[in-house]
Amino acid sequence: MLFKKKSPDQPSVCIRCGDQLLYEGLLRDVPLKETVIIEKSIRFFDDPEPCFIHRNAVRVRLISEIQKELLEGSQESPGPLLLSYVDFENVTHCHLF
Numbered sequence: 030m031l032f033k034k035k036s037p038d039q040p041s042v043c044i045r046c047g048d049q050l051l052y053e054g055l056l057r058d059v060p061l062k063e064t065v066i067i068e069k070s071i072r073f074f075d076d077p078e079p080c081f082i083h084r085n086a087v088r089v090r091l092i093s094e095i096q097k098e099l100l101e102g103s104q105e106s107p108g109p110l111l112l113s114y115v116d117f118e119n120v121t122h123c124h125l126f
Contacts, residue, residue: 039056039057040055040126041053041126042099042125043122043124044059044115044122044123045120045122045123046119046122047122051120052115052117056096056125057089057092059092060115060116060117061091061092062113062114062115062116063116065091065113065114066087066088067079069090069091070087073086073087073090074087091110094114095108095110095115098110098111099111099124099125100125105122105123105124106121106122106123107120107122111123
């Protein structure tokens with residue numbers, strides 16, 4: 030098959046700072062810090078100026094790490110990976126759905 034079929038079970042996430050909603054949507058679309066993308070691109074590919082392909086590969090890996098962290102930990106409190114990877118300040122609550 031030429032194109033990969035999209036999975037219907039793509040997780041969504043809700044990220045909050047107290048009562049303020051910072052992000053609600055697909056986990057794969059959560060904004061990541063540019064500095065983290067560059068840092069991980071250098072680590073994974075030795076590429077300080079990542080092209081779209083490297084950028085996307087880094088994003089997929091980081092989102093996978095965040096998802097694993099959310100599934101293994103308390104889904105109400107953000108873990109250290111989510112706090113360091115997402116481009117939001119003062120995240121206090123997070124849950125996957």
